[in-house]
Amino acid sequence: MRVALLTDGIFPYVIGGMQKHSFYLAKYFALNQIHVDLYHTSKDPVNADRLDCFSLEEREYISSYAFGFPVKDHFPGHYIREMYAYSSILFNKLKENPPVDFIYVQGLCGMKLFENRIQIATPTGVNFHGLEMFQKAANLRSKLEQFLFRRPVLKSLKNAEVVFSLGGKLTDLLIQQGIPKEKISEVSIGIDSSWINSGLKRTHSGKRTFVFIGRYERRKGIEELLYVLNKIVVTDFQFHFIGAIPDEKKINRANLHFWGNISDPEKIKAVLKEADVLVCPSYSEGMPTVILEAMASGLAIIASDVGAVSEQVSAENGILVRPGNTDDLENAINKMLQIDTLILNRMKEHSVDVIRQQFLWEAIIARNISEIQKTL
Numbered sequence: 001m002r003v004a005l006l007t008d009g010i011f012p013y014v015i016g017g018m019q020k021h022s023f024y025l026a027k028y029f030a031l032n033q034i035h036v037d038l039y040h041t042s043k044d045p046v047n048a049d050r051l052d053c054f055s056l057e058e059r060e061y062i063s064s065y066a067f068g069f070p071v072k073d074h075f076p077g078h079y080i081r082e083m084y085a086y087s088s089i090l091f092n093k094l095k096e097n098p099p100v101d102f103i104y105v106q107g108l109c110g111m112k113l114f115e116n117r118i119q120i121a122t123p124t125g126v127n128f129h130g131l132e133m134f135q136k137a138a139n140l141r142s143k144l145e146q147f148l149f150r151r152p153v154l155k156s157l158k159n160a161e162v163v164f165s166l167g168g169k170l171t172d173l174l175i176q177q178g179i180p181k182e183k184i185s186e187v188s189i190g191i192d193s194s195w196i197n198s199g200l201k202r203t204h205s206g207k208r209t210f211v212f213i214g215r216y217e218r219r220k221g222i223e224e225l226l227y228v229l230n231k232i233v234v235t236d237f238q239f240h241f242i243g244a245i246p247d248e249k250k251i252n253r254a255n256l257h258f259w260g261n262i263s264d265p266e267k268i269k270a271v272l273k274e275a276d277v278l279v280c281p282s283y284s285e286g287m288p289t290v291i292l293e294a295m296a297s298g299l300a301i302i303a304s305d306v307g308a309v310s311e312q313v314s315a316e317n318g319i320l321v322r323p324g325n326t327d328d329l330e331n332a333i334n335k336m337l338q339i340d341t342l343i344l345n346r347m348k349e350h351s352v353d354v355i356r357q358q359f360l361w362e363a364i365i366a367r368n369i370s371e372i373q374k375t376l
Contacts, residue, residue, distance in 0.1 A: 001034050001035070001101050001102070001372075001373075001376075002034070002035040002036075002037065002100040002101050002102075003029060003034055003035070003036055003037070003100060003101065003102050003103070003104055003372065004036075004037040004039065004094060004097075004100045004102070004103045004104065004122075005022060005025060005026055005029075005036055005037070005038050005039065005040075005104045005106070006039045006087075006090050006094075006103065006104070006105045006106060006109040006110055006113070007019070007022035007038075007039065007040050007106040007107075007109055008040070008041055008069070008083070008086065008106065008107060008108075008109055009022070009040055009041050009042060010022045010023040010026065010038070010040050010048070010053070011023045011053070012053055012263060013040075013042040013043075013044070013047070013048040013053070014040075014041065014042060015263060017129065017189075017286070017288060017289040017290075018106055018107060018129055020289050021106070021127075021129070021189050021289070022040070022106055023053065024189075024190060024192065024361055024365075025104065025365075025368070026038050026054070026058075026062055027054060027058055027361075028361050028362070028364075028365035029061070029365065029368075029369075030054070030057075030058040030059075030060070030061035030062050031057075031058060031365075032365060032369065033061060034061065034369070035061050035062075035063070036061060036062045036063070037063050037065065037097060037100055038051075038062055038063065038064050038065065039065045039067075039090045039093065039094070039109070040064070040065070040066055040067075041066065041067050041068065041069045041086065042066055042068075042069075043068075043069075045066035045067055045068050046066075048064070048066040049064045049065075049066040050064075051064050065090075065093055065097075067086070067089050067090070067093075069082065069086055070082055070085040070086055070089070072085065076148070077148050080108070080148060080149065080152055083107075083108040083109070083111060083152075084108075084111050084112065084152075086109065087108065087109055087110060087111040087112040087113065088111075088112040090109060090110075090112070090113070091112035091113050091116065091120075094113065094120065095119065095120065099122060100122060101122070101123075101372075101376055102122065102123050102124070102125070102372045102375060102376070103120075103122050103123070103124040103125070104124075104125055104127070104372075105124060105125065105126040105127070105156070105160070106126075106127055106129075107126075107127070107128055107129070108152060108153070108156065110124065110126055110156055110160075111152055111155075111156065114126075114155060114156050114159035114160065115155075117159055123161045123162070123372075123375035123376065124160050124161055124162070125160055125161065125162035125163070125164055125185070125371075125372070125375075126156050126157060126160040126162075126163060126164065127163075127164035127166075128153060128156075128157070128286075129166060129189075129286035129287070130170070130284055130285050130286030130307050131153075131170055131173050131174070131286070131307070132146065132149075132219065132284040132285075132286075133146040133147075133149035133150050133153055134146075134150070134173045134176070134177065135173070135283065135284030135306060135307070136283050136284060136306070136323050136324065137219075137283065137284075138218045138219050138221070138283045138324065139218060141218075142218055142219060142283075154177060154178075157174070157177065157179055158178070158179070160183075161183070161375055162183065162185050162371065162372075162375060163179055163183050163184050163185070164184075164185050164186075164187055164371075165184050165185065165186050165187075165308075166186070166187070166188050166189060166286050166287040166307065166308040166311070167186045167188055167287070167308045167311050168287070168307060168308030168309065168310050168311045169306065169307060169308065169310070170286065170287075170307050170308050171184055171186060185371040187364065187367045187368055187371060188287055188308065188311060188358070188359060188364060189286075189287050189289060189292065189359075189364070190292070190359050190360060190361040190363070190364030190365070191289070191292040191293065191296055191355060191359050191360065191361065192360075192361055193360055193361075193362075195269070195292075195293055195296035195297065195355075196296045196352060196355060196356065197269075197272075197273055197296065197297045197298045197352065199273075207236055207237060207238075208237045208238075208276045208277060208336060208337055208344075209237065209238045209239075209240070209274060209275045209276050209277070210237065210238070210239045210240070210275065210276065210277045210278075210279055210333070210336070211239070211240045211241075211242065211271060211272065211275040211277070211278055211279070211294070211299075212225060212239070212240070212241050212242070212243070212278070212279050212280070213242040213243060213268065213278070213290045213293075213294075214242075214243045214280070214282075214290065215243050215244065216243060216244055216245050216246060216249070218283075219282055219283045219284050220281075220282050220283075221280075221281030221282050221283055221304065221323070221324065221329075222245065222249070222281075223249070224281055224324060224326050224329060225279060225281050225329065226249060226251060227326055228326055228329045228330045228333060229251060229256065229333075230251055231330060232330070232333065232334070232337075234337065235253065235254070235255045236255075236337075237255060237337055238255050238257065239255060239256050239257065240257045240259060240271060240275065241256070241257065241258045241259065242259050242260075242261075242262050242268065242271060243260070243261060244260055244261050245258055245260075259271075268293070269293075269297060272293065272294055272297035272299060273297050273298070275294075275297075275299055276299060276300060276336070276344065276348070277299055277300045277301070277302060277318075277336050278290070278291065278294035278299045278300075278301050278302070278303075279302045279303075279329075279333070280301065280302070280303040280304065280309075281302070281303070281304055281321065281323075281329050282303075282304050282306060282323065283304065283306070283323045283324055284306050284307065284323070285303075285304070285306050285307040285308075285309055286307045286308060287307060287308040287309065287311065287312065288303075288307075288309065288312075291303060291309065291312050291313065292312065292355065292359055294351070295312065295317065295351035295352065295354060295355050295359075296351075296352060296355045296359075298348045298349070298351060298352050299348060299351060300317055300318045300336065300344060300347035300348055300351065301313045301317060301318030301319075301351065302318055302319050302321065302329070302332045302333065302336065303318065303319075303320060303321070304320070304321055304322070304323040304324075305320040305321065305322065305323070306323050312354070312359075316346075316347065316350045317347045317348075317350040317351040317354060318347060318351075319332040319335065319336070
């Protein structure tokens with residue numbers, strides 16, 4: 001079987017949850033001896049074309065087609081225009097290349113393809129991960145930005161033979177947008193077994209270590225998190241931020257640590273292994289990779305009940321809060337500060353157990369392959 005994977009980048013050449021998902025899809029398709037035509041972008045497409053991030057064994061099954069990303073302008077809607085131009089590049093190359101058995105499209109990378117389905121009759125699936133454009137907006141500006149995305153997203157969803165959903169509330173969102181249930185395939189994202197922390201850090205004292213990992217983006221709920229941390233008067237805990245946060249937003253307290261961007265997975269693993277609780281207070285999400293990484297590292301989770309997060313987090317390994325609700329967030333952090341160490345350790349152990357049972361890529365890729373084979 002041969003699959004074309006259309007994506008706006010693969011990790012580590014491009015940073016992001018969808019890019020990590022694309023990397024692992026290509027990797028595990030290859031490990032299952034499925035040929036992958038990988039269409040992707042990078043600031044350095046020549047370097048990305050070498051695919052040094054894959055093993056020699058994996059590269060035998062991956063053909064790389066890397067392109068620069070077309071930057072148009074900075075007027076409202078520029079990203080959609082850029083994605084349309086990028087999708088046109090991918091579509092033209094797809095037509096030139098030998099046909100494949102299935103086309104897997106990440107996000108808006110298939111805009112041009114879905115406009116011209118008569119030219120390529122290959123069964124095609126699309127995955128929009130978080131469907132943020134149909135979720136709660138953090139403010140009016142975010143709401144307007146979401147509105148701009150809805151039309152091209154709906155066009156892609158309606159023209160694909162298969163719509164991949166990460167599950168949870170995302171499937172309901174798709175149905176609400178008129179996508180037939182029989183067209184939806186629920187397949188979660190996954191995580192590599194190398195992330196599992198075999199030497200789980202047990203909490204032995206009342207002191208807790210929290211961590212937030214993510215870029216500074218309004219929908220990530222960082223402003224609400226900083227507001228809550230400014231209200232909490234006790235300082236007998238540590239809170240680490242990984243990701244670029246503007247200096248003017250940082251709180252100058254000895255127990256709050258702002259490390260900026262860290263792209264090295266080993267450094268991120270090291271931070272997570274020393275932490276107790278991940279905090280993910282987003283307004284909208286799909287199924288955050290960072291939550292899986294934290295769970296595999298043995299952390300309890302505080303997260304907004306959005307997207308497919310409830311598939312990852314339950315009362316057994318964390319606390320779900322309402323998006324944008326600072327009272328919920330404050331109560332959850334205070335609960336984790338005060339919770340008995342035995343209960344916290346059980347939560348951390350349960351996180352690792354759930355990863356082993358539900359989210360390892362060996363099982364996830366088997367479900368992807370099964371869903372694709374149904375279309376052939």
